[in-house]
Amino acid sequence: MGLPHRLVSLSPHRLNPKAKEVVTVMRFTAVLTKEGQWYVAKAVEVEVASQGRTIEEALANLKEALELYFEDEPLPEALPEPIIATVEVAL
Template sequence: MVAFPAPIGENMRTFAAVLYREEGMYVAECPEVGTVSRGRTVEEAVANLKEATELYSEEFPPEDGRRPIVTTFEVTEGARA
């Protein structure tokens, strides 16, 4: 994957991507704005998510300072809700 610098005068913002495999594809989600995309590889899924997030952000600019807290937790195998 090749990274290109932002055009002069444009601000860059960092977003989180959560990925998982589903039906032989990688699904990528951006928790800050709710965009979702997919691809055959991790790189393709993230590139597609970046494009989807850029297009979404043009119409609906994200709130400043809104960052999710990402953590993990454990559950007992076979536990029922």
């Protein structure tokens, strides 16, 4: 499992062929961890998380959770590109 996983890698706007309208497509970074029998997927840019029994299911559930989240939240103008780093601590 390579991190980060990209949920969406499309251009910011595209035409919805069914509705004939322009829709906004945003890219989020997901970090996944295995917790017991579940994979937990968390979006780095906003505080949204979900889970699934597989990585694919966790990402699909996170995508749905993000769609639901933005039904009630305004879309941000732009999202900064996150920097993911590993830190070692001697304990």
